[in-house]
Amino acid sequence: MCAIVLVPAVVAAVTGIVRNPTSDADLVLPLVAVVVAVAVAAYASVRRIRRAATRTTPGGGTADVVPLDELDRRSRRMLVETDDCVRTSREELGCAAALSGGETVRMYAEAVEFAAAELAQAFLIRQRLDDGEGEVRVLLEEVLTRCDAAGRRLDAEAAGFDQIRALERTAPEALEHSETRFRELTARVGEADGMLSGLRERYALSAYLPVAGHDEEAKDRLVFAMVCLNRTRQALDGEGTGDAVVPLRAAETSVDQATLLLDGVTRLASVLAAAAAELPAALNAAEADLAEARGRLDTETVRADLRGRITHGESVVAAVREETGEGAGVEGAQDAREPYDPVDALRRIEQMAAGLDRAQHRVPEGSRALARLQRALLVARGTVGAASDQVTAHRGAVGCEARTRLAEAERRLRAAENTETPPVPAPADALADAREAATLARRARQLAERDVRAYGTPYAEGLWTGGAVLGGILLDAPHRRGDRPGHPGDGGPASYGGPRTRGRRAGGELFRSTRPENPPPDGPGAP
Structure with a gap:
């Protein structure tokens, strides 16, 4: 377009000089050369802008612009x-x-941390996008670029990691x-059952809901691990x-998830006890704040809604105070009229x-601000931990939105x-974070x-691998795409690596049969 606009200008300039022979006619050629050069440069700039606008993959481009809906779908898939x-x-x-x-696997740990850093940036960009910030196409393409960089790094290290790990030999x-x-875990299942029973007796449903089914899920993972x-x-x-490598790798991940689920019960019990112990001090501080606010009602430096806030x-x-039995602490909480949620009380x-x-x-x-910050951090750590456990132990089903909120919650907690x-943030900024x-972690767990x-339930058609599929321990095989049939988990156990290498240990028929018989007496035992 710039060239089209400038051509008439060149013609007009030349015509004017021709009609006025007394003018500096010897400037015609330099003038034309300059104008043409500007037009060519403008045209090249327009072409570069158009190529950048149609770029849809890192480092490459296509002639067609990918619709935003498709870019959004790709970004969500790649984030997950x-x-x-x-x-x-x-x-x-x-x-x-x-x-x-640890020293033997140091370089592979560095690769994981690099991938985690790229992923964290991708989630931050996705959060900005969800908040309505920035130009949509640019943000979506940056998400794809970050995810691609993370996956490529892990894929590049997978072969070397296999040589270090050498499961066929070790x-x-x-x-x-x-x-x-x-x-060790089978011995802890009974402890978790007892701990959950105590939480149900003492606290409201909302308090122990994040771990309500952890004991049963841990048993499920342990049954799968036992068979493997x-x-x-x-x-x-x-x-x-x-033939031992594939079931061994599946067993390792299942044991990891059982550990996570049981640790979640222990952690929540500790958080609830700590929150109950903090409540008396929090209530006293709140009453002092209210008394101070009442004394400022008639000043001009407060907002009109202060009375309503009070x-x-x-x-x-x-x-x-009513929920906790007139402000009782840990001991008196047992005498509260009804079970309550100390974490939610601190939050309110x-x-x-x-x-x-x-x-x-x-x-x-x-x-006073530091005391409030410590109580707010207690709430945040417990809530973020519960959300992280929920995503990790069910990653075969959890989508992009929940993971994005969790990533942002983790970022704000670190801040x-x-x-x-x-x-270093000021106490007020740290409190806000x-x-x-x-708040973000609660939303992430809900999502x-x-x-x-x-x-839904992944235990269809008599499969015994449902918990492993739900937990992302077993992957879907590529042959399930299209019209070819298959079962969830046909792809075998997930391994160290990126999208192209993490499914390299194929399961085949190994996990497709119905639930196996009980293990022989010399097996590792049953939960």
């Missing part, structure tokens, strides 16, 4: 896939480090390590080392205090916890639970 790759790679890296030492040692962990460990033992006893705060404090008190801050144009500082790396981290419900 890359997140699974990073989680699985970390898990297998831990198994390798336990047997051969299977007996790896089997013994996994059997030891299995036996016995198949591994049988293969090794029959000198079929190659009324709301008084109702929150009264409700929490902090929200009330934040509202008073805004209405008074006040920035929390000093020891709130930062006390050493500049810039901690509150937002808890993950929704995805699991929508996914």
Whole structure:
């Protein structure tokens, strides 16, 4: 277009000079040359802009513009896939480090951290997109670029990792390590059952809901691990080392998930006890804040809604005192009239205090702000941990939205916890980050639970691998695409690597049969 506009200008200039022979006619050729050069440069610039606008893949382009809906679908798929790759790679890296030492796998750990950093940036961009920030196409393409870089790095290290790990050679040692962990976990299942019973008696449903089914799910993962460990033992006893690798790898990941589920119960019990112990101090601080706010009602430096904030705060404090048995701590909580949720109580008190801050144009500082921050971090850590467990143990079903909210919650929690790396946040900023981290984590867990419900039961057609499929332990085989039939989990266990290599240990028919018979007496035992 620039060239089209400039051509008439050139013609007009030349015509003018021809009609006026007394003018500087010797300037015609230089003038034409300059104008043509500008036109060519403008035309080249337009072509570059158009090529950039139609680029749809990292480092390449196509003649057609990919619709935004398709780019969005690709970005969601790649975020989920890359997140699974990073989680699985970390898990297998831990198994390798336990047997051969951390220094041996250092370079592969660095690859995982590189991929995790790229993934974190991709999730941050996705969060910005969901918040309505930035130009949509640019953000979507950057998400794809980041995910591609993460996956390529893990894919590039997969072959070397296999040589270090050498499961075909180290299977007996790896089997013994996994059997030891299995036996330790089976002893913990009963403890988790008892701990959950205590939580149900003492706290409201909302308090223990994040781990309500963890004991049963842990048993499911352990049953799957038990069968895989016995198949591994049988293969090794029959000198079929190659046949032992696939069930061994599946058993390792299943044991990891059982550990995560049982640890989640223990962690939540600790968080609830700590929150109950903090409630008396939190209530006293809230009443002091309310008294201070009442004294400022007639000043000109407060907002008009302060009176309403005070009324709301008084109702929150009264409700929490009633729930906890007139402000009792850990001991007195047992005498509360009804089971309650101490974490939610702390969250409501902090929200009330934040509202008073805004209405008074006040920035929390000093020891009072630090005390509030510690309570807010307690809530955020517990909430983020519960959401992370939900996503990790059900990653075969959890989609992009829940993972994006979790990633943002983890980022905000790290910011709130930062006390050493500049810039260290002020207490007020750290408080805001901690509150937002808890809010995002609660939303992430809700979205993950929704995805699991929508996914349904993966135990169709008599399969015994449903929990392993739901947990992303077993992958779908490529042959399930299109019209060719298959079962969930046909692809075998996930391994260290990116999208192109993580399914390299194919399961074939190994996980397709109905539930196996009970293991032989010399097996690792049953949960």
